[in-house]
Amino acid sequence: MVQKEKELLQKEVDEELNKEHQGVQNWETPTAVLEEMLVAQKDRDQALMSRLLLANEERDEALLRARRLQQAAESDDFSIQDTDMDVKNLLQHVCEAESVLEVKQFGAALVQHLRLAQQRRNDITAQEMKAVMEERDKSVDKIYRDDGGLCLFYF
Secondary structure (H helix, E strand, O other), X not given: OHHHHXXXXXXXXXXXXXXXXXXXXXXXXXXXXXXXXXXXXXHHHHHHHHHHHHHHHHHHHHHHHHHHHHHHHXXXXXXXXXXXXXXXXXXXXXHHOOOHXXXXXXXXXXXXXXXXXXXXXXXXXXXXXXXXXXXXXXXXXXXXXXXXXXXXXOO
C-alpha cells in the first residue's frame, strides 16, 4: 500500500512536471516568434534611418549646389538689361564664354537683341504701309474731287 501510494504520488508529480513542461513549451514558441519579430523590426528601423540620413545628405548637397549657382549668378557683373552691344559683339562673347551660365546670359541677350530688331523692323514696315495707304486714300479722294466722282484707271 505504501508502495502504491508512492507510485501514485510519483505519477502525480510526473503529471505536474509534464504539465509545467508543456506550459513552458507553449510559451517558448510565441516568445521565439516575438523575438524574431523584434529583431526584424529593429532591422527595418535601422534601414529606414539609413534612408532618411541619405535623403537628408542629398537634400543638403542639392541646397548647397543651388546656393553656389545663385551666388555665381549674383556675382556675375553681366546684366542682360544693361547691354547695348551689337550682334557681332554678342556673338563674340558667346563664342568666348567660359561657362554655361555665360553662354546662357549672352545667348539670351543676343536673342533679345534680335527680337527687338525684328520688332523695330515690323514697326517701321507697318508705319510705311500706313503712310502708303494714307497717300493712296488721298490720291483716290483727289481723283474723285477733280473728276466729279468719275474715276477711270488704265493699266
